[in-house]
Amino acid sequence: MEFLRAIEEKWQGKWEKAKIFEADPDPKKPKYFITVAYPYPNSPQHIGHGRTYTLADVHARYMRMRGYNVLLPMAFHYTGTPVLAMARRLADNDTGLINDFINVYKIPKEKVKEFTDPMTLASFFHQEIKTGMKEIGFSIDWRREFTTIDPHYNRFIEWQFQKLRKAGYISRGSHPVGWCPKDGNPVGQHDTVGDVEPEIGEFTLIKFRQNNLVFPTATLRPETVFGVTNIWLNPKTKYVKAAVDAEQWIVSKECVEKLTHLNRKVKVLETFGGKDLIGKLVENPATKTKIPILPADFVDPKNATGVVMSVPGHAPYDYVALENLRKTPSQLKEYGLAPKTIESVKPISLIEVPGYSEIPAADAVRKMNIKEQTDPKLEEATKEVYRHEFHNGIMKPNTGKYSGLSVNEAKDKVKQDLIAEGKATTMYELLNRPVLCRCKTECIVKIVQDQWFIDYGKQEWKTLAHKNLDNMEILPEELRSEFNNVIDWLHEKACARKSGMGTRLPWDKDWIIESLSDSTIYMAYYTIVKHIKEHKLQPAQLTDEVFDYVFLGIGKTAEIAQKAKLDAKIIEEMHSEFMYFYPLDSRHSGRDLVPNHLTFMIFNHTAIFPEKLWPRQIATNGSVMMEGAKMSKSFGNIIPLREGLAKFGADPIRLSVLSTAELLQDAEFSPAIAKSMRERLERLYKFASEVAKNSRNTKTSENSLTAIDKWMLSRLQEHIRKATEAMDKLAVRKAIHSVLYELEQDFQWYQKRITAQKGHKKSATDFVHSQVLDAQIRMLTPVAPHLCEELWKMMGEKGFVSLASWPTADESMINIEAEENETLVMDVLEDTLNIMKATGMTPKKIYYYTACSWKWKVYLEMLEKARHGEAKLSEIMKELAAEEDSKKNMKEIANFAQKALKEVNRIPQDRREKVLKMKALDEKAAIEDAKDLLKQRLKAQVEVYDEEDSQRYDPKYKAALSTPFKPAIYIE
RNA sequence: GCGGGGGUCGCCGAGCAUGGUCAAAGGCGCAGGCUUCAGGAGCCUGUCCUGUAGGGGUUCGUGGGUUCAAAUCCCACCCCCCGCACCA
Secondary structure (H helix, E strand, C coil), X not given: CHHHHHHHHHHHHHHHHHCCCCCCCCCCCCEEEEEECCCCCCCCCEHHHHHHHHHHHHHHHHHHHCCCEEECCCCECCCEHHHHHHHHHHHCCCHHHHHHHHHHCCCCHHHHHHCCCHXXXXXHXXXXXXXXXXXXXXXXXXXXXXXXXXXXXXXXXXXXXXXXHHCCCEEEEEEEEEEECCCCEECCHHHECCCCCCCEEEEEEEEEEECCEEXXXXXXXXXXXXXXXXXXXXXCCEEEEEEECCEEEEEECCHHHHHHHCCCCEEEEEEEEHHHHCCCEEECCCCCCEEEEEECCCCCCCCCCCCEEECCCCCHHHHHHHHHHHHCHHHHHHCCCCHHHHHHCCCCCCEECCCCCCCHHXXXXXXXXCCCCCCCHHHHHHHHHHHHHHHHCEECHHHHHHCCCEHHHHHHHHHHHHHHCCCEEEEEEECCCCCEECCCCECEEEEEEEEEEEECCCHHHHHHHHHHHHCXXXXXHHHHHHHHHHHHHCCEEECEECCCECCEECCEEEEEECCCCCCCCCHHHHHHHHHHHHCCCCHHHCCHHHHHHHHHCCCCHHHHHHHHCCCHHHHHHHHHHHHHHCCCCEEEEEHHHHHHHHHHHHHHHHHHCCHHHCCCEEXXXXXXXXXXXXXXXXXXXXXXXXXXXXXXCHHHXXXXXXXXXXXXXXXXXXXXXXXXXHHHHXXXXXXXXXHHHHHCCCCCCHHHCCHHHHXXXXXXXXXXXXXHHHHHCCCHHHHHHHHHHHHHHHHHHHHHHXXXXXXXXXXXXXXXXXXXXXXXXXXXXXXXXXXXHHHHHHCCCCCCHHHCCCCCCCHHHCCHHHHHHHHHHHHHHHHHHHHHXXXXXXXXXXXXXXXXXXXXXXXXXHHHHHHCCCCCHHHHHHHHHHCHHHHHHHHHHHHHHHHHHXXXXXXXXXXXXXXXXXXXXXHHHHHHHCHHHHHHHHCCEEEEEECCCCCCCCCCCCHHHCECCECEEEEC
């Protein structure tokens, strides 16, 4: 362990000193520009974060070895509420959080106290994260580092927003948000107790009237207005009569504040108990019928208006409440209701649903055996009825012009019509209430006025975004359809808030641009920030005109430079560096950013840059699981990255997060995995040391290589090919498997073979070893760069392996025959073992009989036929019969052909081609060659004969059973 | 609801895009053996059923279909996970 850490530190030092990851424009080299979503410095990074960044680094390192001038920069996202919220929670003495900081992150108590200041907190974690990134060996060009609250960056964002505004993509309006009335702030998921997302829904308020008095019943199913039999009020709670805009409404007392937040003018005129209104009649605006107001305890005054229309035919709650009322005459009496009033209230059926009776609500209630209106099962019953009615329900004739429509269609039509006729209005309400703010106050819905939006809903903009996406590579490709959907769905996105850190809207300084909106095109900023720092430019010098020229080539440099009090040369330099590195070749992030940041990036690029500068690739990855649970702060199961590095080493951690899962999947991490990775690397190191000792100056001429050497080298090419193909798709797991495990398997077979083989030349072995190791080290470098640098040096190579080239498969070393021979040996061994198992024999001597030449000839002819479709026995027999020399043993041939044909027809096409290319195999020689190994593994004597060998020992006449690729076997 | 991903031999998990070499990689677990003073670990062998000759049978969520041939292609259904915003 100490040893690995020492290596890491050593090479990180060397890289930094040699500045090998600092990328400047180089016209002689193709460039490759990779960025990863910059981190929020509000807590230390953990191993989960490490995955995304490591993947990006591996990508960068791979492309560098493929000969590209790779730029991988990094910055820090101070914008918005994450940093602020963290500081505030600490200031509020959130003990859980403070404990995490002290115990999990091992931050000194004294230091944590200082974190109530957001800037102190941010800059501390900024450095912490940066150090971690260095310790894990990311190949970042640190000269380009910045934060999103740097005044220069603010200028850049201002420029971006002016551009968006001029393009007509900024709009303003009001929209509903979850809101804490006490804090006076919008609440999102992370602001609520239990991290619940406030779900905002739109209720339809249908205006039942009593003369001029409006009873706004809140419903999510306006189409059922035709089945209303009564209105429910909660008799035990307070209601008010209030002037709402130009009308007089009856609503629950609790509703008043909500209406105010929804921008209605509300003035309470009178307060009274719900029971005071029981028994009064109101008119249904849709049917003009007069219906009574009845009492129901299930009515929640906190939900919407607290006034509810009753549709007992289709709403289980209403059905049960009505039944309850009917059965308790005492209640009727209490509220002065005549039994006759109740008797006349009968469920009305207005929707026809297959599988249900006239009264679906009654069916559901009976099925679930619900007796009381307070039964929680009613929730489920309601959902069930609704689900069926929504999908399969048809409106009945008693719904007038909606008759025959599906519920699905009628729902919206009824709503729109009622609103248009002034018989209804709408009200936002939380669907999953109660939602509690962290301050324990119940949240409500507020309509925020004059909110600024980026209008991703614009059709022509969507078209551009689709165009970009269509020409982009998406890794993994499976997510493309999700991007397509997100582009279609997005609409106005609130882009500024009144609090937090960041850039102020240039035209309305009260607002601060929020973090998902100031992080959409910043990749461009990396290409110029180097110059800003180098020349110590002032923010004021970065005028909109300067940016226009640098990024878009608009204007004349001399004029711009003069106005900005800036050297024209610097503007040119920035422009050409931008033009060199842009467009962005690859964008990395966690897959959770697909529906927001990544898609915003696409949109904003298309809005601001010409098509040739749009991003070319997006690569996303899943998260890291720790013992089955997602690694995240709230679960308390995190391992801070730096702690992991100290414990397991950088290369093992890199390997761990990338080798256990492919892009889309979540990766499993555990100390055991990290440990086994470390051991795997240590074994490689040990082996490499051995090889290094032996293979200095290994120069072996090709002709001293034996079959098994050629086999190993041939296999090596296949592994190189596979690893390269995998890396091109960022299937790092696959690549690692190919390089580390599959290659290793072949290599172990090779070792077994040469160990068993008497007199295998050492020079050949050394040559093969060094070939394998050379390729293996190169291919492992992107994932385990530290160890590989060390091995590289050990192998006597000069310079950095980080800058060496990725190996390419050498076609000339691919040896089909050697591979087929070896496959034969493996098959023969396996078959023999199988026979031993089936018979329970312990063999003394084993005889193999390889197929004779005519069998091969027939076999190959069949293959040739099969190449152009299925080979037919009759055809082949005819042809064979025509041939002179085969006439003598037609019966034998027919026998064999029948068996072989079955084989031939199920061989895949590419293997057929291979076999045809190399013709008959010298099976006898192949087995002879592996005789030492076979003897050793089978613990028996081994003899090989050609089946037609007259000298053969064959007491059981097995030889005739041989077929190509399947020698006959006799064991005694 | 809308959208996305997924259901593989005890468990985890490849393979499915380009159907055949798939009873289906690898790891874990389990069983036996070797090694070690011991502990850990390492190595080897086995691990669907069945068979005294390399074979046969039944498997890849469920049910159909296409094909000489399907874990792999098509259709329907069931189940699980994730996202739906002003919040990163």
